[in-house]
Amino acid sequence: MSDLLDRRFIVVIGKGGVGKTSVSAALALAAAKRGKRVLVAMCNANERLSHMLEVPAIGERVVNVLPRIDAVNMTPASALEEYGMLVLKVRTLYKAIFENRIVSSFLRGVPGLEAWSMLGKAYYHATSARDDGRPQYDLVILDAPATGHGLDMLRVPKVIMDVAPPGLLRREAEKAWTLFGDEVHAALVLVTLPEDMPTNETIELHAAITRDMKLPVAQVVINGVFPRLFPAADREVYEALPAALPAGSELTSLAASSRARVLREAVQAVSLARLAAELPVPRVELPYLFVPEFRRSAVEALAAAFG
Numbered sequence: 463m464s465d466l467l468d469r470r471f472i473v474v475i476g477k478g479g480v481g482k483t484s485v486s487a488a489l490a491l492a493a494a495k496r497g498k499r500v501l502v503a504m505c506n507a508n509e510r511l512s513h514m515l516e517v518p519a520i521g522e523r524v525v526n527v528l529p530r531i532d533a534v535n536m537t538p539a540s541a542l543e544e545y546g547m548l549v550l551k552v553r554t555l556y557k558a559i560f561e562n563r564i565v566s567s568f569l570r571g572v573p574g575l576e577a578w579s580m581l582g583k584a585y586y587h588a589t590s591a592r593d594d595g596r597p598q599y600d601l602v603i604l605d606a607p608a609t610g611h612g613l614d615m616l617r618v619p620k621v622i623m624d625v626a627p628p629g630l631l632r633r634e635a636e637k638a639w640t641l642f643g644d645e646v647h648a649a650l651v652l653v654t655l656p657e658d659m660p661t662n663e664t665i666e667l668h669a670a671i672t673r674d675m676k677l678p679v680a681q682v683v684i685n686g687v688f689p690r691l692f693p694a695a696d697r698e699v700y701e702a703l704p705a706a707l708p709a710g711s712e713l714t715s716l717a718a719s720s721r722a723r724v725l726r727e728a729v730q731a732v733s734l735a736r737l738a739a740e741l742p743v744p745r746v747e748l749p750y751l752f753v754p755e756f757r758r759s760a761v762e763a764l765a766a767a768f769g
Contacts, residue, residue, distance in 0.1 A: 476653035478608035542579035649680035
């Protein structure tokens with residue numbers, strides 16, 4: 463796990479609501495603490511990163527948010543324009559190509575072009591260099607869309623390679639696809655929760671990525687893991703306790719809370735066991751943080767797991 467932050471490009475993907483953005487933020491803080499220059503790229507997201515990091519709102523242009531950390535919330539239109547400019551370098555050339563009526567008509571017909579505009583922009587930042595030859599960023603973290611849309615986004619370079627004619631678009635897609643399969647320089651990180659549905663979806667997501675797309679998964683991050691309070695051997699006792707108490711007992715609320723926690727721990731244990739058995743990749747467990755509001759101090763606490 464220690465070499466995860468030595469990659470150039472990390473894609474963080476998982477079911478909606480599992481904490482992909484908090485994991486992306488934690489990875490960014492951990493990398494910045496190592497002295498790396500980091501870009502966190504979100505994909506047309508309901509932007510929450512700024513709230514977590516306690517910085518101004520993050521829009522569709524790259525901005526510096528913390529020392530060594532930049533961020534952007536990419537939209538398809540702005541990403542296509544900026545990515546086109548980054549690749550073509552000259553605005554007049556960009557306008558001649560991308561604003562040409564025939565070319566625009568063709569581009570609208572390319573499957574997944576909107577997804578590629580965001581993925582391609584993130585890829586460009588991960589591979590571009592400054593004037594002095596140093597990388598623009600040591601690490602780019604792509605906070606990908608939720609599972610289905612995230613998979614579609616990852617598939618886009620291969621789709622472009624299959625359908626686009628030889629030229630700039632196809633060459634860029636080929637280079638991006640090569641990077642995604644490079645375990646030394648890129649990583650796919652799956653984020654999940656120790657619950658039934660997220661676990662099932664993560665196992666299916668892993669299969670789709672590794673079996674169908676032939677891409678490697680570097681790590682599974684299990685977010686929101688509760689500390690165990692009750693021994694598994696005593697589970698049945700706590701489950702039955704609320705019903706065994708007399709009506710009006712002062713212990714009813716405590717017993718009900720204990721039963722709910724025991725049941726949650728049971729589901730968590732099953733989920734963790736399934737993930738360990740069915741996903742042959744390194745796993746990181748992040749604790750559930752009992753905080754009134756998830757802000758920068760909470761992100762820093764999670765970042766310690768990646769440091």
